[in-house]
Amino acid sequence: MAWHLAVQVDRDSAVSLTTQLQDAIKGMVEDRVLHPGTRLPSSRQLAQDLGLSRSVVVEAYEQLIAEGYLDAVRGSGTHVTRQLPEGAGSPSLLDPRPAPAVRWDLRVGIANLSNFPRQEWLSSYTKVLQNVGREGVDYPPVAGIPELRNELSGYLGRVRSVRTEPAHVMVTAGFAQGLALLCSSFQHLGIHELAIEEPGHNSQRRFILDTGIRPVPVPVDEEGLVVEELARTGVRAVLVTPAHQFPTGVTMSAKRKEELLRWAEEVDGWIIEDDYDGEFWFDRQARPPAVQDGDPERVIYAGTTSKVLVPGLRLGWLAIPPKLFPLMDRVRSRQDQGSDTLTQLAFADLMHGGLLDRHLRRVRSRYRSRSEAMAAAVREHLPDARMSGSAAGLHSYALLPQGTDEAALVQGALRRSVLVRGGQQFRFGGPAGRPALLLGYGSLPLSGISEAVAAIGEAYDELR
Ligand SMILES: Cc1ncc(COP(=O)(O)O)c(C=O)c1O
Incomplete structure (x- = not known):
């Protein structure tokens, strides 16, 4: 029986055919276009229908099986799984899907x-509600209320x-x-x-695609986005996380920052x-200023x-x-009527009274100790890994030796009740990167970090 699947791929896209196919099928499953239990064409059949090499389809199917979207039963073909991965169907732009119940979620x-x-937010919100006049309950300016835009412009310059x-x-x-x-x-x-960074956010890439813009992946190395490669793409706009x-x-x-700013000027981009x-910056050296500081007219x-x-x-x-x-303000006013005024007023109050700074000082020191604990735990339990990204933010990146089976390591960690993501999930089909783990510590208790990494270390040792 030749089953048919209405799916399309774009041969001119910078995104690999495997990734396109994978995304398309995943989207159809999540949108319930493909129902649980639906049988898919064989890889040979689909490859023939789409004029693709069979390995492209096999790889896409295998990845979807690994992610829990499809099942393959010998002799009865490939089907949409009856039990979708938790959270499938409610993809958000940037946040992870709900987790299976695990002890440590990294x-x-x-x-x-x-x-x-909570207390500070409550007191700011209460103050706003007690004092707000008519303007606070009317439609706000679409770009935001003046109080918050004043606070933000001062804060962004200062911080x-x-x-x-x-x-x-x-x-x-x-x-x-x-x-x-x-x-x-x-x-x-x-x-x-x-242009977007590779590795980067896959859901962000899909989000951009859905707006009608073609995302063009550009590699990142130890200094950030490779501007030479960016220049080769011929695009005029880029999204970076410098x-x-x-x-x-x-x-x-x-x-790199200088090169990036020069590129923008050269392409009028x-x-x-x-x-x-x-x-969140934990290094003793001063935090480098935002790239915007170098060219407020283009960034x-x-x-x-x-x-x-x-x-x-x-x-x-x-x-x-x-x-x-002016263009963005116009575009916005055609799409919505602005952000919630009361929330904006409460946040402006939180900033104005210095409560946000106080909160930041408090959590920064919490995250710094977690970042240090993560680096120490990796040194102890995953000594073969090389860390990057520990100086800032709420996660670090552990590069693993070439040849490490990243997917098996992630599975081994999960069997030990640790949910962690591998680096391949953040690639868009360019050359496979070094195996890696993304170690988020924002929501872990300090005491749990060593235990979680020890479990990953056990899973790693088991693979060798
Ligand atoms: C790379 C990146 N950009 C932006 C955001 C924030 O997006 P949003 O402000 O829509 O929650 C996140 C997640 O917090 C992120 O991981």
Whole structure:
């Protein structure tokens, strides 16, 4: 029986055919277009239908089987699994799917509610509710209320050397909305491609694709995005995470920053600087300023409360080059009516009274001790690994020796009740990178770090 599957791939895309096929099938499963139990064509049949080599389909099927989307039963073919992976069907832009019940969850982007300054938030929110006038309950300006844009422009200059004015700050529903607005605005400017870092965020790549922009992966090395490669792509816009590259944790070198800024000038282009965890810096050396500081006319700086507070607030901001602001404001006003005023007022109050600074000082020292504990635990239990990204943020990246079976290690850790992600998940089909683990510590208790890494170490030793 020749089963048919209506799926398409783009041969001209920079994304590999395997990844495209994988994403397409995954999307159909998640959207319930393909129902649990549905039988898929054989790899030979699908390869023939799509004019692809069979190995492309085999690889895509195998990956989807490993991720729990498909089942293969000898003699009866490949089917959509009856029990989807937990959380499938509710993919968010950047946050991980709900976890199976495990003792230690090392995924990045897990909110730690116990760090949320409930008392401070409550007192700011109460104060706002007690004092708010009519303007507080009316439609807000789409770019945000003046009180918060004032606070943000001062704060960003003070903390991240961002050069901006309140009039050019836009409050958004997290970076997700900021990115969507940027993608729409770029299309108005005739820009239909956006370079992204590889490795990087796969869900972010899909998100960009869905806005109608073609994401073009560009490699990252120990100094950050490889600007020479970027220049070769011919694109005019790029999205980077220079402070703490996601996921490798690399901080972009000063030389690369200069090259990047020069590139933007040469191609008359735009740089989106995603500073998602820019507030957390643990090194003794001063934190390098934001790239935006080097060219406020070409760099769009983006920040968020998702790491500083919690992602559930859905609050972020963009510092926008003056000549791009009117277009973005127009695009925004066609899409929504602005962000929740009361939340904006409460956050402005939290900033104004110094409570945010106090909170940051408190959690920064907590995260610093976790980062140090993670580095110590890796030295002890995974001595073959080489760490990067420990100087900042809420996760580190452990590079493993060539030849390590990363998928088997992740599975071995899971059997020991540790949920950790491997580096391959953050690749888009370019050359396979070195095996690696992404070690998030934002939500782990200090005491759990050594135990979790010891379990990973056991799983690693078992593989050798
Ligand atoms: C690379 C990266 N950018 C941005 C964000 C924040 O996105 P949002 O503000 O939409 O929660 C995250 C997750 O917190 C992230 O991992």
